[in-house]
Amino acid sequence: MRISELSRRSGVSVTTIKYYLREGLLRPGRQTAATQAEYDDQHLRRLRLIRALTGVRGLSVSTTREVLDALAEHTGDTHRLLGLALGSLRVDDEPAEEAPEAAEVSALVEELGWDVHESAPARATLAETLSSLRSLGVPLDRRTLLPYAHLAERTAILDLDQLDDLTDPLEAAERALLLTVLLEPALMALRRMAQENESARRHPS
Amino acid sequence: MRISELSRRSGVSVTTIKYYLREGLLRPGRQTAATQAEYDDQHLRRLRLIRALTGVRGLSVSTTREVLDALAEHTGDTHRLLGLALGSLRVDDEPAEEAPEAAEVSALVEELGWDVHESAPARATLAETLSSLRSLGVPLDRRTLLPYAHLAERTAILDLDQLDDLTDPLEAAERALLLTVLLEPALMALRRMAQENESARRHPS
Incomplete structure (x- = not known):
């Protein structure tokens, strides 16, 4: 397809596609004339991925390129690929600072028996959030966090189930x-609606 | 306490406290001299709340004031208060646009039997997110969402459990x-760690 169809x-937009081409986020199309190139479904899929990372999540172009490059380097190793895809995005995309709660997080992970990389x-x-909550007078101990972690385990099973039907590891990572x-x-959003419902149940008017 | 201790x-910072006082987010202290006022624990609690709303969540000062004013008006009605506290914050703090998936969300809420206000x-x-995912080629139907919603129900029970020991409705809302x-x-963060763990379990290296 031509760039306009892409x-x-x-x-x-075409302008943005050209910017991604210049920045190396998107591979060049197959040149068919001096000023014309042909693009395929791989380009389309890649563009959707870039748009999700930069637009919805607000990652910078350089962070997006790092994530995509890392994905491209490990196409043979599904767990490594998924680990990169799932782990490489910080919730707030900021460099990490060691919070005093880091040890508490490690203890939680150990108690759960989770296989999570030291530098995830x-x-x-998690440590920073616990630290914020403590400073606001709402300390959460491990006993409170454990049931949340068990629900996260079950959420992750649902997440991974959605990848099982994909045989191409790169597609699975995307x-x-x-x-x-x-x-x-x-x-x-589901949590907030469920909270509203649970509050209505507990406090009938 | 004096403003410096507050x-x-x-x-x-004292500068920011004075700004909140001018903007009416914080009630004035008790005047003890021409240039001195006395503050109490209510001020401290209110400041922590403002800081959580503006700092961590990034709400604007005017949105924060609306949320706090709404809380103050409904001190007698616990469910109403919690509803305001839980419902008044949009995930992205932007005015809503009606997504074509709104009807699908209504069907989901009905199937769950949840008591959720029409304008929540x-x-x-949720509708906007479903719309984004569809445009990116990852449509999620109700059958896929339902188990996530059931886990959200159980998360909300944990959330509300943490409010049960608070007898002051305003404190509970805060x-x-x-x-x-x-x-x-x-x-x-828990979900991401659980995903990494689940991926390691399914794809042993």
Whole structure:
């Protein structure tokens, strides 16, 4: 397809597509004339992924390139690929600072028996959040967090179930990225509606 | 306490406290001299709440004032209060647009038997997210969402359990706000770690 059709089908403007081509986020199309190139479904899929990472999640172009490069380097190793896809995005996309609660997070992970890399960004995110809550007078101990962690385990099973039918590891990694990044607001919206419902149940008017 | 101690105990600068006073987010202290006022624990609690809403969640000062005013008006009705605290924050704090998936969300809520207000912002958030996922080629139908919703139900029970020991409805509403807003990154971090663990389990190297 021409760049104009690629733009129409991806919802990304031609100007932006050209910018991604210059920045190396998108591979060049097959040159068919001096000023014309042909693009395929791989380009379309890649564009959708870039749009999800930069647009919905707000990652910078350089972070997006790092994530995509890392994905491309490990096409043979499904767990490694999924780990990169799932782990490489910090919730707030900021460099980590060691919070005093890091040890508490490690103890939690050990108690759960989870196989989580020492440098997984989610560890730092969790530690920082616990630290914020403590400073606001709402300390959460491990006993409170454990049942949440068990529900997260069951959520992750649902997440991974959605990748099982994909045989191409790169496609699975891309889907994992989309589901991780884009399902977050949906899950939080479900939690808020469920809270409203549970509050109505407990406090009938 | 003096404003300097209020600043030290809340972690909010004196300049910012004075700004909140001018903007009406914080009630004035008890005047003890021409240039001196006395503040109490109510001020401290209120400041922590404002800091959570503006700092961690990034709400604007005017949205924060609306939320706090709404809380103050309904001190007698616990469910109403919690509903306001839990429902008044959109995930992205943007005005809602009616997504074509709104009807699908209504069908989901009905199937779950949830008591959720027609205008709850979480409905719009969920609809928009489903719309994004569909446009990215990852449509999620109701059958896929239902088990996530059931886990959200159980998460909400844990959330509400943490409010049960609070007898003051206003304090409960404040705690609900903090837990809703601040626990989100922690829950998402738990989900990511659980995904990594589940991926390791399914794809042993």
